[in-house]
Amino acid sequence: MRFTDLGLSEPILHALGDCGYDEPTPIQEKSIPIVAAGHDLIASAQTGTGKTAAFTLAIIDDIGTRPSGKGDTPLVLILTPTRELAQQIDENIREYGKYVNTRSVVVVGGVSSAQQINKIRQGVDFVVATPGRLIDLVEQRELDLRDVEFFILDEADRMLDMGFVHDVRRISDWVPRPRQTLLFSATMTSQVASLASTVQTNAQTVSVAPPATVADNIDQRVMYVDKADKPELLLDLLRHDDTEHTLVFTGTRVAAAMVTRHLEVNGVKASAIHSDKSQSQRQRALEAFTKGKIKVLVATDIVARGIDVDGISHVINYELPDDAENYIHRIGR
Ligand code: AMP
Numbered sequence: 001m002r003f004t005d006l007g008l009s010e011p012i013l014h015a016l017g018d019c020g021y022d023e024p025t026p027i028q029e030k031s032i033p034i035v036a037a038g039h040d041l042i043a044s045a046q047t048g049t050g051k052t053a054a055f056t057l058a059i060i061d062d063i064g065t066r067p068s069g070k071g072d073t074p075l076v077l078i079l080t081p082t083r084e085l086a087q088q089i090d091e092n093i094r095e096y097g098k099y100v101n102t103r104s105v106v107v108v109g110g111v112s113s114a115q116q117i118n119k120i121r122q123g124v125d126f127v128v129a130t131p132g133r134l135i136d137l138v139e140q141r142e143l144d145l146r147d148v149e150f151f152i153l154d155e156a157d158r159m160l161d162m163g164f165v166h167d168v169r170r171i172s173d174w175v176p177r178p179r180q181t182l183l184f185s186a187t188m189t190s191q192v193a194s195l196a197s198t199v200q201t202n203a204q205t206v207s208v209a210p211p212a213t214v215a216d217n218i219d220q221r222v223m224y225v226d227k228a229d230k231p232e233l234l235l236d237l238l239r240h241d242d243t244e245h246t247l248v249f250t251g252t253r254v255a256a257a258m259v260t261r262h263l264e265v266n267g268v269k270a271s272a273i274h275s276d277k278s279q280s281q282r283q284r285a286l287e288a289f290t291k292g293k294i295k296v297l298v299a300t301d302i303v304a305r306g307i308d309v310d311g312i313s314h315v316i317n318y319e320l321p322d323d324a325e326n327y328i329h330r331i332g333r
Helices: 010-019 026-036 051-064 083-096 114-121 131-139 156-161 165-174 190-199 227-240 253-265 279-290 324-331
Strands: 041-044 076-079 104-107 126-129 150-153 180-185 204-207 246-249 270-273 296-299 314-317
Touching: 010 051, 010 083, 026 041, 026 051, 026 180, 026 204, 041 051, 051 076, 051 083, 051 180, 076 131, 076 165, 083 104, 083 126, 104 114, 104 131, 114 131, 126 131, 131 165, 150 190, 156 165, 156 180, 156 190, 165 190, 180 190, 227 253, 227 314, 253 270, 253 296, 270 279, 279 296, 314 324
Parallel strands: 041 180, 041 204, 076 126, 076 150, 104 126, 150 180, 246 296, 246 314, 270 296
Antiparallel strands: none
C-alpha cells in the first residue's frame, strides 16, 4: 500500500515525501482510514511503529485544508505522559503539516508557562500537552477547550502508570462531545480498557506487533558451551565478571530451581522466581534482590513479565528463549 491509497491530500503527501517516507507502516495503514472516517480508535502500538503519523496525518489533513478561517482556540488536544514525547509529537506535526500552515503549541511542565501562554494567544490548532500543565492553564483560563474536536491519548498505559488517571479523566470531561477520541497504548491492560470505555464511543480496534529492536545501550555476548559445563560457566561469570544485579533466565521452573540450588550450594546468594512460588514469596525475592541482599534472581519468562527492577547489570540467558520477542523482552529489563 502507498500513502496515496490512504486518501491523503497533496500537501500532506508532499511533506511525507520530504520526510523520506516511502510507504505507510502497518499501524498507519490500519489507523489512517479509521481516523479519516471519523471513528474513535483504540490502537495498540509502541513507539517506533510510526504511531505519531498514524494519529496525526488524517487530522492535519482535515484541519489544514479547511476552507473557512480557523479560530483562536485549539481543535486538537493530544495528551502524552512526558515532555520529551510532547516535543517529539509537536515536531512531527510541524513536519507533516508544513504545507498547510498548522499551528501547534507544546504545553508541558518544568518550564515557564509565559511563552506557552503567549503562543496560545496568537492562535492555535494543535495543543500537545502533559496533563499537569494543561490543567493549570485551563484553570487559569489561559486555555479554552470548548472547540476541541479531536482528543488523543498517546501512550495511555504509561500515563496510567505515572498516576495520571484522575487528571486524564478530568481533562476528558472538559473536552466537549461529540468528539473523535483516539487512544494509543503499547499494552492493553484492563485499566487502559476501563479508561477507553469512559472516554470513547464505539471505538474501532487495531493492533500491530512491536518492532523487534533492542535498546542500543545493551551489550550482547554469546558463549558457546557444552550443556554439562553450563553450571560451572555460570558460577565463573558470577564470581569473576563485574556482575552486580543479575537476572538468569531458564526455560522451565525445574531448571530455575536447579540453577538456584547450584548457586546457593556454591556460595552465591540467589533466589528463584517462577510460577510455583506464591505471590508473597516472589515479592520477598524481588525485594531482597532490589535491596542487594541477593545478587542473582533466577526466573522463567512467564513470571519475568512482571519484574521491573532498576539497576540490573547483567541478564544471562542460561537457556535460550523460544522466540525473538521473548529474547528482547528478557534483555530489555
Ligand atoms: P513513532 O512510532 O511515531 O515514534 O515513529 C518512529 C519513527 O519512524 C520516527 O522517526 C518517524 O519519523 C519514522 N516514521 C514514521 N512513519 C514512517 C514511514 N511511513 N516511513 C518511514 N519512517 C517513518
